[in-house]
Amino acid sequence: MASITIENVIKTFGVVQVLKGVSLEIKSGEFVVLVGPSGCGKSTLLRLIAGLESLTEGIIKIDGKVTNDIPPRDRDLAMVFQSYALYPHMTVEKNLSYSLRLRKFAKDLINSTVMHSASLLGLADLLNRKPKQLSGGQRQRVAMGRAIVRKPKAFLFDEPLSNLDARLREQMRFEIRKLHFDLGATSIYVTHDQIEAMTMADRIVALNHGIIQQVGTPMELYDNPANLFVAEFIGSPAMNFIKGTVKKIVNSLTVCVDSNPLCDLPIGASYSIDAEVIIGLRPERIEITNNQTLFPAKIILIETTGLASIYHCDFFGQIVKIFTTSRIDFHVGEIAFINFDVKDIKLFDPLSGNRI
């Protein structure tokens, strides 16, 4: 177990700056998920920590020790690759024991360690097989096993579940989390899947265009997104964004949609009258009812998942999604009425994307 410190890390490939000054402190034993769209620099950051890429600028410390010039083999980290990267000419047993054999461990110790890890991951019966004789899920487990045999300082996961089908992914999510709970090792997990980030992380680091957008617990990012990017990325179905304008109604500045007042502008926010703002509202925080005193919304599409329904509505000319588990009988084309708590509204600046 080790803490990992990242200070002002910049990485450029040719003329492209992939990471633009990233700083992050990962505590010992913490499970941190780096999340963001493809090309945001999350995998590059992981590879920098592993030592597979060299830093352009900045410092990476493992347990307080600067690792900039330490080769990957001496960093004592373990990595699970998206493609698993199993050694195809070696059996499962040889794959698992490779790192131990390199370190010249005693044969008995290697055998017992491999057996222990294999039984932990349900691989005990597959030890004599070659990777090509395994299913995708089994290969994934071998890749995990190869990481845990050595008891490294930290685990690095590079989108390890993206090649699995949905059900297996759900199961492996649970197993990786449980493994972390049992072993307590520092883990850095890269994914583009916000569900994985939400379900697995102690802390989420949201990255975009090589810049950290927000760091916090899953619920912090969900409840208090720092900007439009995080608000849009975290949560499924994604947050609704409605264009609003600032109006002056009885001495106070109010955000209106199509001249219907929705909420007051926070005190201290300096916006002129008729300025545009973006109203963020989570689909699950909107109530759909028959109460005709509320805001009308015309239903244009209904998606049913079994657990819940997603209503796509026309709300003063803008599309709004509503996520509800109650089974109210609405049909496409009908006018429904929607209600929400003003406290659930998040306001964003349309130019900077930042929270108001």
Place this chain on the structure above:
Amino acid sequence: MAKSNFGGRNIIYWLAHYSVIAAYLGLALFPLFWIFKVSITPNRLLYSEGIRLWPSQVGWEHYWSVIHHTDFPLFFWNSSIVSCCTAVLTVLFAALAGYAFSRFIFRGKIWLVGFLLVTQMFPLVMIIAPIFRLFSPLGLTNSLAGLVLIYTTYNIPFAIFLMQSFFDAVPKELEEAAMIDGSTRFGAFYRIILPLTLPGIAATLGFVFTAAWSELLFALMLNSQQDATTFPVGLLTFISKFSVDFGQMMAAGVLALLPVCIFFLLIQRHLVRGLTAGAVKG
């Protein structure tokens, strides 16, 4: 009805498929068969029997005289040394260089690739005179070492491109995983990448060996003494001013094919690809 149509089409496909293969094999193997046929036809029947697919009498005297009354065993030995050394040296250099081209980004890489390509653009005949001029004062004419040197340098560029394509096919993550597991880069190359590129190495070895084994021009121009003669040059000794000893020439030709056949039999197991299957997701 539909089913029988489908079946009929299948048979046509099958016939077309196999007749194309048969036609190719016939075209490729008939000269070899003819060499063998002439080599076992006794001299007195060679010109008297007309064109026949198989002689009325079979004799092995050409082989006997090639082995016992000519310098062919020496030529064979020379050719074997030259070809084996060339193949091993070329593959050694090409594997290391091909790996570098496949995995590393370095200054001047594009120029280096360009220069390697340029070396392949000259016909051999063009460079024979300058090579002779260079080799002569260095004592590399009339020597097997000179041949090994020129064959190796001449084959390396193509072998590098060949090896590079085999390294490109092996996922980068494999050696990255090995390096994180505790290997040095060379260790990862040696223990993970090399075993996976054995088919490529075998193919390159085979290619270079055959090229060196059958090379005539340099061997003819650089070496004039008997003790440094390779077998393709030796074959020419059967052509004299007034006659050609076809029987012995063909017998020597058949014998010359044997090492190449044995070599390919040994490496054919590695030529079959598919060793990397299962490395990454499937």
